[in-house]
Amino acid sequence: VICRKFSHSASLNAIKTVTVVGGGLMGSGIAQATQAGQNVTIVDLNSEILEKAQKSIQNNLGRVARKLYKDDPLKMEEFVKEANSRIKVSTKIEDGVDADLIVEAIVELLEPKQKLFNRLDELAPEHTILASNTSSISINEIGSGIKRKDRFGGLHFFNPVPVMRLLEVIKSDRMSQETYNAMMEWGKSVGKTCITCKDTPGFVVNRLLGPYSAEAFRMFERGDASKEDIDIAMKLGAGYPMGPLELADYTGLDTNKFVLEVLYQKTKNQVFKPIPLLNKMVEEGKLGIKTGEGIYKYKK
Ligand code: 3HC
Numbered sequence: 001v002i003c004r005k006f007s008h009s010a011s012l013n014a015i016k017t018v019t020v021v022g023g024g025l026m027g028s029g030i031a032q033a034t035q036a037g038q039n040v041t042i043v044d045l046n047s048e049i050l051e052k053a054q055k056s057i058q059n060n061l062g063r064v065a066r067k068l069y070k071d072d073p074l075k076m077e078e079f080v081k082e083a084n085s086r087i088k089v090s091t092k093i094e095d096g097v098d099a100d101l102i103v104e105a106i107v108e109l110l111e112p113k114q115k116l117f118n119r120l121d122e123l124a125p126e127h128t129i130l131a132s133n134t135s136s137i138s139i140n141e142i143g144s145g146i147k148r149k150d151r152f153g154g155l156h157f158f159n160p161v162p163v164m165r166l167l168e169v170i171k172s173d174r175m176s177q178e179t180y181n182a183m184m185e186w187g188k189s190v191g192k193t194c195i196t197c198k199d200t201p202g203f204v205v206n207r208l209l210g211p212y213s214a215e216a217f218r219m220f221e222r223g224d225a226s227k228e229d230i231d232i233a234m235k236l237g238a239g240y241p242m243g244p245l246e247l248a249d250y251t252g253l254d255t256n257k258f259v260l261e262v263l264y265q266k267t268k269n270q271v272f273k274p275i276p277l278l279n280k281m282v283e284e285g286k287l288g289i290k291t292g293e294g295i296y297k298y299k300k
Helices: 001-013 025-034 049-070 073-085 110-123 177-189 205-222 227-237 244-251 251-269 277-281
Strands: 019-020 039-043 089-092 101-104 130-133 153-156 166-171 193-198
Touching: 001 039, 001 049, 001 089, 019 025, 019 073, 025 039, 025 049, 025 205, 049 089, 073 089, 101 110, 101 166, 110 130, 130 177, 166 177, 205 277, 227 244, 244 251, 251 277
Parallel strands: 019 039, 019 101, 039 089, 101 130, 130 153, 166 193
Antiparallel strands: 153 166
């Protein structure tokens, strides 16, 4: 019994293989950050998304390589090749289930997430830890149908994942201490500083960014100041790397709208109430950098 117990907790603490489900912006970023320490598989049902993820990882690794080995093109190439060899992709979930940790980064909707976790719970080995990268949906609700509630929680990354140093580790109600320790250790091993938060709406960062970005939209909507001046103000007056409107374009106005909706629904706090300008822009498909237009216009 002692032996079995030992090997169980040892396997929990040593995350060596990781699968990321969802190859979008966050998923590919998580995979890119992970490959520095472990082998990683990206699973996405859409092969085009996987191709795009591989291209974007390749480009970003190239950036890192150029920085590391400025004057040595051979070493640059070797670095990118080696990093790429640690990343596999597949359109089949079965190819990714045999992992120590599975991080979900699919569409921000409760039902598809629940379905995916129920499936992963059935297919993955006993010791596998399951985690969601949701930005605002309740972790406990996402995992309500799974059996391994002790090996489940939230791992919330920030965009751009390879650069942003924070990882929010979200404690689900029935998460075990071993799982929590394993998640914290793993976060550190992929170069992140981990903070812990209970399963509360928006966790720490989005709960605080929500009112800030909402008020920036309202300021712009009221015409209190120009979009440029709102952004300059927060960069030079508060030391933020991007202004709130630039950041909204960067993360996507649809994501902003969604996060605010969840926060409003869960907290009933008026600071999160719908913003007509934001709703209109999302309706018109002006989602920010990814569509070529948001608060600002971008060259495609
Ligand atoms: N992979 C690897 N390296 C990358 C990269 C990537 N994807 N993207 C940027 N970099 C590197 C660059 O090579 C550069 O490295 P260097 O300084 O050593 O040369 C460095 O990161 C800075 O990049 P840039 O020079 O291109 O641009 P900036 O200096 O303007 O920085 C930024 C860009 C890091 C995005 C910065 O503007 C920033 O921190 N913005 C705020 C981002 C933020 O707040 N994110 C959180 C959003 S909220 C969220 O994600 C929650 C979710 O739930 C919605």
